[in-house]
Amino acid sequence: MKKLPPGQASAYLNHPEQADQIAAAARLRCLNEHTGSKRLGDIFEQLDWELLEHRNG
Structure with missing residues (x-):
């Protein structure tokens, strides 16, 4: 998980909108x-x- 720069979390807490x-x-x-179709x-x-690759290898 990406770490937030110092103070970034408090900035989001101070600006919930x-x-x-x-x-x-x-x-x-x-x-x-x-989406499921994208995954398929x-x-x-x-x-x-x-x-x-198998055919040409």
Whole structure:
């Protein structure tokens, strides 16, 4: 887990609205970028590369 610079945690505690905005943006990014179909696509892409390497190797 990434460490915060000194004072960063207290800055978020002193500005909870900003912390909430950052958390909401992070949640949306996770929901958009880490979908089941994305994971399956990654798996199939990896399998395809392994099959090509095996075939050409």
